[in-house]
Amino acid sequence: MKILLVEDEHKIAHSIKQGLEQEHFVVDIAYDGKTGYDLASEGLYDVLILDRLLPGLDGVAICQQLREEGKHTPILMLTAKTQVQDKVEGLLAGADDYLTKPFAFEELLARVKALTRRPSGMTRHRLEVVDLSLDTDTFDVVRSGKRIVLSAKEFALLEYMMRHHNKIVSKEQIISHVWNYDADILPNTVEVFIGYLRAKIDRPFPKEKPLIHTIRGFGYKIGEKE
Amino acid sequence: MKILLVEDEHKIAHSIKQGLEQEHFVVDIAYDGKTGYDLASEGLYDVLILDRLLPGLDGVAICQQLREEGKHTPILMLTAKTQVQDKVEGLLAGADDYLTKPFAFEELLARVKALTRRPSGMTRHRLEVVDLSLDTDTFDVVRSGKRIVLSAKEFALLEYMMRHHNKIVSKEQIISHVWNYDADILPNTVEVFIGYLRAKIDRPFPKEKPLIHTIRGFGYKIGEKE
DNA sequence: CAATTTGCTGAAAATCTCCTGAAAATGTTT
DNA sequence: AAACATTTTCAGGAGATTTTCAGCAAATTG
Incomplete structure (x- = not known):
């Protein structure tokens, strides 16, 4: 699960990042609206957390632009003000949820989780x-x-593959979804981690059919057949 | 949004129908597999909800037949048992999602909505x-x-040809589109790969007409006639 | 009908992809 | 700082894919 946090206050940004990482999210930070928008529009994130007030492009503007482009990544908006006006504006712009600063981290976490859960139905x-x-x-x-x-990366990789079970995912897709955008990862690293997963979820169960399959030239697939 | 519900238990069928109608779906019911299949194959529905166990033609069979005919209306399969076997069978037959009875109506609704959303969200x-x-x-x-x-190159070649079906594509065109611009490929390589494709998509289907045609002096064409 | 061109095909050669053990780098705990 | 775990890179090799080659068949030309 990958999250983009767009927040100009470095201290706040890092503390949120750290907290979310303890919850096994992969977190990228953008410190200004422009880069935030650029990263977000690549569509690699599962949730966006946008600060309402930002240098350059502000949260509402980013939100609006993304929605106009047809991107519907869940968005959580952070704002300093409690004003009803702001909330309405944010929701109109296409945000899915709203949180006023200052907030307890637990609250942020709860809302992020709610947003990640939503697409796949109820609970x-x-x-x-x-x-x-x-x-x-x-x-x-x-x-x-x-x-x-499993280790953190192993877990993240398995989660990603399971969210796309029976679909082929390429090494490039895996790298861009499971690792941070600035990580410079060789395809071989993915191969190695696939090896680790196999050692833990397939090899210890020789009676069952293996679940992880490599489709040479295309990528990997998790599922029963093939 | 039109939904076909194939379910032999009248009571269940009606309660589902009613619930979906409150959500502004238009719902038709078929009480047995045969009529369900007939209605579905007309291709007028946006989503099919099939019971796994039906008198006559059961859900899996309907699913399979429709898929074989190239129909890809989203299908939600309802199954009584939690058995892994059942789920796998359903998905193999071409269902897009499944739901085990008994289920909360909200859950059914969430999945139906997910299925109707897909076409607009992802092409x-x-x-x-x-x-x-x-x-x-x-x-x-x-x-x-x-x-x-297919192997990676075979797939790329077939994809290119299918994007230009019924058009003649020259070997030079193929080389420059399917291979990297700096690849130094002989025209014969294309001939060899056409041979591979024929061996996989034409020769195993002697009853059907071949789809890959050579137009001597010009190139190749994929399509029904000539 | 020869002569030439164009395309097909089996098989060898060249290349690429993926797997794996092990080492190096990085991060975490004690 | 040492001990340990995790992440990442590296290098070698097995196996599959891609590419070339060479001979033959079919179509085209004159």
């Missing part, structure tokens, strides 16, 4: 593929009743 | 020529309901 924090399940709330990963312990 | 990347279809998103290639596995 859904569990991904399942055949006999493998992954819980994005508790970070439990279980196959055939057995608990599996 | 279906599917190319079709007669009974051959190629999905540039999932990389699935299917002819007459049969999956065809």
Whole structure:
């Protein structure tokens, strides 16, 4: 789960980033509206957190522009003011939720989670593929009743693949969704992590069919067949 | 938005119909598989909701048949059991989503909405020529309901030809579009790959007319006639 | 009907992709 | 700072794909 945080106050930005990373989100920061907009429009993020007041392009403007382009990434808007006026403006611009500063981190977290959950229906924090399940709330990963312990990156990779089960995902897609945008990662790194996942979720279950498949020349796929 | 609901239990069918109508969907009901299939194949519906277990033709069978005919109306499958086997079977048959009974109506609604949303949100990347279809998103290639596995270059070549179906494409055009601009490729390489494609998409279907045609002196063409 | 061109095909050669063990770099805990 | 875990790069090799080559068949030309 990748989040873009657009916030000009470095201190606040970093503390939020850190908090979200402890919750296993991948977080990129943009310190001004322009770069924020540029990054957001690539469409690689699952949630955007926009500050209402920003140097250059402000939160509402970014929001509006993205919506006009047909992008509907969930947006959480942060604002200093409590004014009803602001809230209305933000929602009109296309924001999905609103949070007034100062706020408790827990509150931010709750709303971000609500936004990430929304597209897949009601309360859904569990991904399942055949006999493998992954819980994005508790970070439990279980196959055939057995608990599996994963590292942060392994978890992020598996989550991404499970969100796209039965679809082929290329190494490039994986890199841009699972790693930060400024990370300079070789395709081989993905291969290595696929290897780690196989060692943990396929090899220990020789009775079951393997779930991770490589489609040579295209990428990888998680699912039962092929 | 028009929905076809194929469900033999009248009570359930009506309560679902009523709920969806409150959400401004237009809902038709078929109480058995045969009529369900007949109605569905007219292609007038935006979403199909199929019960897994039906008198006569069951949900999976309907699903399979429709897909083989190249119809890709989004399908939501309802199944009584939680069995992994069932889910897999349904998805293999070509369902887009499934829901296990009993379910909360809200959940059904959420999924139906998700299915109706998809076409507007994401453009279906599917190319079709007669009974051959190629999905540039999932990389699935299917002819007459049969999956065809292609290598990366074969896929790229077929994609290019299908984007220009019924048009003649020269070997030079193919080279410059399917290979990198700096690749130094002999025309014969294209001939070889055309051979590979024929072996995979024409030869295994002797009952159908071949789709790949050589126009001596000019190039190749993909399409029904000539 | 020869002579030439164009395309097909089997098989060899060249190249590329992916996997893996291990080392290096980075991060975390104690 | 040491011990440990995680992330990332590197290098070698197995196997699949891509590309070339060479001989043959079919069409075209004169």
